[in-house]
Amino acid sequence: METLDQNLVSSWFDVQSVPQTFVHPPEKRPGNSIDVPPCKNIPVVDLGSRDRSHTIQQISKASQDFGFFQVFNHGVCKKLIDDIMSISKEFHKMPRKDKIIEGSKDPSGRCKFYTSSENYANEEVHYWRDALTHPAHSSENYMQFLPQKPTQYREVFKAYVDEVRNMGSMILEMLAEGLGLSKEFFNGGLSENPTLLSNHYPPCPDPTLTLGLTKHRDPSLITILLQDSEGLQVFKDGNWIGVEPISSGFVVNIGYVMQMISNSKFKGADHRVVTNSRAARTTIAYFIYPSNETVIEPANVLCNPPLYRSMKFTEFLQHFKSKAANDEEMSKVLSLSSS
C-alpha cells in the first residue's frame, strides 16, 4: 500500500514529466491560462485609513463585485508576517518523516498534515500540494498538539494568530456595517472556529496540466490569505484572473457562509491555484468558520425574500463535502426552494 510519505508531492516533485494521476482533464486543466495577467481591478484597501466609512464602502463593493479584495495597513506587523512565512517554509522543508510526526500529535485529528486534498484516496486526479492544517486559536490547551519542529513553530504561530484575529474582527465589523447589520453581528459562534492552513506547492514540470487546487469556493465566513508569490486565480465573468501578491498584504475572500448570511449580497468567489515550474509557492490561509452548532441563515434585515434556508454549520459542511465540486448543486441544496 502506498503511504503518505511516498505520496507527498514534496517527496518526488523533481520529476521529468507530470505523473498521469496528476493530469487534469482538458476542461479542468489550466492550459495557457497559467499565465493570465494579474488583475489590477481587485481592490487594494487601506485598512488603517481614517475615513472608515470610505473603507467600508470599498470592501463592501469589492465583496459584491469580486468576493475578493486585498488589504494593507492592517495592523499585523511585518516581522510576524515574515516569521510565519519562514516557519511554514521550514516546516515543509523538513524530512518527510518529521513532517508526518509533527503534524499528527492531535489524537482527534484536527491538526493534520496531508497531500493533495483531505480526500486523497477517493479523488479522481490529485493536486500538486502538501498541506498542514490545525485550529487557529492560541489557547494553551491546544499548543501541545501543534508541531514542535521547527522549534519556533508554536511561538510564531501564537503571536501571528493573535494579530490576525484582531484584523479578522476588524474586517468582519466593517462587512457587518456594510450590510447594515450591527458591528458585533459576526462575533461569537459565527466566527468561533478559526483554522489555519499552510499550503506548499512545489515546482511542477508542466503547470499547464496540473492544479494546486481546483476551482472552489471556501466554506468559511471569510478567508484571509498570505501568499509569497503568484498562483492564485479568481473566476470572474467567465475568465480566470490572477491575484497579484502585494508586499506584506493579505488577500481576503468571501466564503459561502458569508454569502448565505448576506443573502447573496456578498458573493463567495470561485478561485483555484495554478502551479509554476520555477519555484515552490507557500501560502497561509486563515479561515474564519462558525462553530459546528451555530445556525447559519440570511440575516433578518436582508431577507426580502430569504434565498437560503437555516441550517447548523455541521449540516452545511455535510452538503459542502458532497456537493462542493458543483456550485449549481450546492445552491440547490442550500436554497429555500429545496426544503
Ligand SMILES: O=C(O)CCC(=O)C(=O)O
Ligand atoms: O494557496 C492559495 O493561493 C489559495 C488557497 C485556497 O484557496 C484554499 O486553501 O482554500
Ligand SMILES: [Fe+2]
Ligand atoms: Fe480557497
